[in-house]
Amino acid sequence: MAVIEEVPRSDGAGAERQWREARINELLTEHERTGAPLFVAGTVERPARMAGPLASAS
Template sequence: MAVILVTGMSGTGKSTALDGLARRGYRVVDTDVGGWMREIPFPDGGGVETLWREELIDALIAEHERSGEPLFIAGTVRNQVAFHSRFDEIVLLSAPLEVTLERIATRAANPFGKSAEERARIVADTAGVEPLLRASATVEIDTRRPVTETVDRLAALAGRR
């Protein structure tokens, strides 16, 4: 069974899609939660970058490669590229910037994107990072469609439970 990366910019519906997959019985890991990340200071001292803890991601993928159980991993970090060869699919969830900004403004579960500084970062990252994600994706799903359609498409990539 498949190991699938679900990636995309903030507000594209990664967490919502994973919730839907989990309700269907799939194993899902949102790497934004639960210690999967580490912060590395930028060399210039101007902040930090959040990256996957590669040893944890490696062990997670190895477990599912042995088990044959499908696994969905969600995240958007620079070092995810180190694992691209181990994913059966790399799925980019996308939506127009105005849609993602509206979702971010109205969501209650995640505070990221509420400040003007964070919203500016989202705009900049969408322009600079999303094209890189698109170039490495094997599938792109426009999340303006109903959530059930997004979840159906992701589940189809993993095969039947």
């Protein structure tokens, strides 16, 4: 399951890549449950919304 999706830009100028927050939260929950290594990287324009959950998963 992909963790990044293309969504229309609010200004109508094409699309932008965004993290699928529900999928990222699923990965973090699984990481916390199992303790398995988790590496997250991406090139999204606005990752700040996930900064808190990602930082607390370390």
